[in-house]
Amino acid sequence: MRSDEHDRLYLSPPHLGRHELNYLHKAIEDNWVAPVGPNLDGFEQDLAQYTGRGHCVALSSGTAAIHLGLLLLGVGPGDEVIVPSFTFVATANPVRYLGAEPVFVDSEADTWNLCPERLREALTERQRLGKSVKALIVVHLYGMPARLAEVLAIAAEFGVPVLEDAAEALGSRYRQQPLGSFGALSVLSFNGNKIITTSGGGALLTDEAAWAARTRFLATQARDAAPHYQHSEQGYNYRLSNLLAGIGRGQMELIEDRVKRRREIYALYQELLRPLEALHVGPAEADDVRANRWLTTILLRPEHTSRTPEDLRQHLERRNIEARPLWKPLHLQPLFAAAPAYGGQVCADLFSRGLCLPSGSAMTDADVRRVVQALRETL
Template identity: 45%
Template sequence: MGFRFFLSPPQMSGNEQQYVQEAFESNYIAPLGAFVNTLEENVKSYTASPNALALNSGTSALHLALRVSGIGQGDFVLASSFTFIGSIDAILYQGAIPIFIDSDLESWNLSPKLLIRALESLPKKPKALIVTHLYGQCAKIAEIAEICAQYGILLIEDAAESLGAFYDKKHSGTFGEFGILSFNGNKIITTSGGGMLLGKNQEKTEKARYYSTQARENLPFYEHLDYGYNYRLSNICAAIGVGQLEQIEVKVSKRRKIFEWYQETLHKEVESQTLEFMPEIPNSRGNRWLTTLRFLSPKVNPLALVELLAKAGIESRPLWKPMHLQPLFRDSISCVDGTSQKLFESGICLPSGGALEKCDIDEIASLIQKFLKNR
């Protein structure tokens, strides 16, 4: 179906084409090149991360974070249940065992209380936690980091959706030992496909760099003492990213404005407790990558609304189906209280692309209001 309004389409709005042309003219098309180096430096500057490694996806970044941290076969790795499966795939790549932690309604992100409950009840100590900053909104990261420090758990932040999000003026993905970003086509900035590993420790980040280039030794011929991966970002993709990152604050501002337009238009439904938007925790600034909401009446079926909007040429989606409810993980260990299942069954993601204007939001909100009146 050809949608008029997509959920989160890419938006080129600056020097991307100029930089791509420069990359073509230099003939550095394949992985590595000046724009890869520039993108890493610019991400370091924006996030204040000591180290950054440009890669072909956020999942690759998570995989490398786990490998250089010594996570392996049979190790327990705690993770947000309410997330995209890319957050979990990397755990499986290392032969480790994911342990799923539910969300809380205050943040829709991982619950610190349930994290403690899991740590106190598991049969063996987990090696790491991968916490997701969902839909661009910060988790209770200061509290979570404190718990991890107390229990001696390695903290890795999945900030794939939260570039431009800050907690206490510190960028998401910089609280833990590692953080990861995604530049997939639907993210707030894109390289068409790509990601970034943020790291506190230079030695570990350089080890990840080594693995990302097939673990090739620094010799004039190809020699390998270990195995690696083809995980580097191309110079062409990085050129797009450099242009995109120059506009990050403009893009965050527009996404937050789109959220405000939805809030304004649907304020009566909020006041009557018909629906609620994803909260923003105190002392944080999310990027509002996607505007998400949930309906508070069990009589409202989000899938019916998704279908209705699609008929009008408007793309929307249900919220993530929690990992502990996925058939792949039917036998998994989890610490849940039903929160993420409730969110999944009652929630929806709305079009949030940066090209949307107030009149577009009014049209989408009007269809939601009509849908609710007919329930």
């Protein structure tokens, strides 16, 4: 029976404060509610400085950023793009927008991200088959850095440019370098459930000034330099608004606090759930990375329990607690049933055993204990 004793605990709700209001009030007072303005410029500068990138273009979503990033890399009809199978569908959808096809690659068990060995296998075979692999998308799942040194080296060996999907990973670091600063281009997301939010939004980052300028051009309907509205090529309505960028500026003032709290929540879950042999809190962090722990995730151990992630999710729901399965691998999705895939057993196993727990940075320690108690009840 569902309990109404407690307020609902959401998976990863927005965490706003007073900082955002300062920028919103200023925009309204100055009548800067148009799509561009000082907040947008400032937000882009904040993100470029935080990630160490030369340029940033704030957009309406992370999906839009992936779309434009692939455009800049020359992806078009008949091309292929290497994509991790274990990710949200938004990573792969823009490949199809451009008439290209995704080629899915399995995860490795340590970080749950793109497997370098399977990546090499995929690139070797696509090359042997004469396929045009125009790009590789690397994802940092749940804020855990991928094995970037190996992945980037393999991509360079095959001459394939890398687009870094850091949508879930702002605030994470790999060998002291911020995620969002690797590859030819990087993507961020500020959806309502991300570690910082603009309610909806994203960004494309690069060190190439020409690419940043090209992104702004394409994202504002590709309007030619003329006093009238003239268009010589396809454009998009992808720019983030000045108002939403103001929310982002306020959120960026708190990014390190948000990362710190998410990591504390992960550590508390890990401590309290350690006695339960039936599950594992993961993935573990290597010595040379800092994960932002956007979402705390658990894996069930079938040798210790007959419970499934769905059993746990439904039990948590009865306790008014939101949880979510891990991403269903894209090579198992009906949408991509005909797409080539390399491996798939690792990410399929993770999906079959995994669950995401409430991890919002506004959670209290008592909230975490409430989730743990509910898990103990069913395990």
